[in-house]
Amino acid sequence: MKIKQYQVDAFTTRAFEGNPAAVCPMENWLDDDLLQAIAEENNLSETAFFVPSAKGFSLRWFTPVKEVDLCGHATLATAHVIFESLGFTESVITFETRSGDLFVKKQGNLLQMDFPAYKLTACEISETLVQGLGVRPLEVLADDDYLAVFDSEATVRAISPNQALLSQLDLRGVIVTAPGTDVDFVSRFFAPKIGIPEDPVTGAAHCKLAPYWAGKLGKNTLSARQVSKRGGNVTCEVKTNRVVLSGSAVTFMEAEIAF
Template sequence: MRLRQYQVDAFADRAFEGNPAAVCQLDGWLDDALLQAIAEENNLSETAFFVAADGRFALRWFTPVAEVDLCGHATLATAHVIFEHLAHAQPVITFVTRSGELHVRRQGRLLEMDFPAIAATPCALPEGMLAALGRQPLEVLAADDYLVVFASEADVLAITPNQAWLCQLDLRGVIVSAPGSEVDFVSRFFAPKYGIPEDPVTGSAHCVLTPFWADRLGKTTLTARQVSRRGGSIGCTLKGQRVALSGSAVTVMESELRF
């Protein structure tokens, strides 16, 4: 079998920034074990697979070790492929996913994703987290991931987490965040139990970060920067129970899978 695959840097204005994702179009769904094997072979934080059906696109996301319920950067990358390489004529793409219908709208050079807003609930600091992160947070909340809030961007940049400890977490991973010096807020994301020691840019984390910082800062339109080594910028707007996340993407590779 041969399949066309694209590698796209999402939340990036040029190659080798943002978060790389592999995107693969299928005529129909392959066995889940094969999809997982392809994702493991790619060894990127996410591989996205999509199938066109009735004007919409069924979409699934796999890390190197597991399928996930929601992934922002791989959704952005997939929309980029459909618009740029498959010449999709409509201004909006509808994806059918494990997190419901997701819509991506083309707005000039930017792609805007319509995602669910996810509320994080205050919780106690998990035992061992202080030592694992190496500094005292202002507060800790929980949703699909822990959200750990610090006083400054410098605190977030200085963290070198204990990856072995993070692998034992009951939740998916840890978002660390603080007010930004040049943007409204910054963040980093760690999920080693899913094969992602540090994700370069995490769209799904901003489903949590957007309502959190909108409440703290008293504004619904925010600028964000994920301050990983590669880095990436995200426009965030809270719209009731939804968030609009916007960014650009760049294709860096086209290849053919053979198996």
């Protein structure tokens, strides 16, 4: 059996930057164990699989170790493949997902993703979190991830996490963030518990970051940069209980999986 696979760099206009995702178009769902095995073999932060559905496409995301409820960069990568490689002619793609219906609109050279907005709750600062990051945050909020807020972009860039300690935390991952020097805010994301020591650019994290910084800065349209080694830019617009994330993507590779 053979499956077409694309590798796409998301949230960038150039290859070798942004966040790489594998994208696999299929006519029907394969067994979940096989989907997970493909994601493990790819060893990228996310592999996206999609099939046609009544509304548009049904979309699922797998890390090397588990399926996840929401992934922004792999959604952007999938929309890029559908628009640029599969000849989709409508202006908006509807994805049916575990996080509800998601919408991606082509707007010039950008793809705009309409995602749910999440507001986190302030929590006590765990000493394991402090030791894992090597520096104490100004404040910490949480839902299924921790959001640790720092004073400066330089502090966020300098963090060298202890991945073993972070994997001991009770939540999925840790987002670190601070005001940016030439953007509204910067961030990084660590999730060793689900096989992602550091994600290059995390769309789902910006569904939490954007509402937080919109409240702090008093503005609903924000510029953001994830300051991982690869780096990537995200434009965020907060709309009540939704966040519109905009970015570009480039196809790095087209291949075929044979098994």
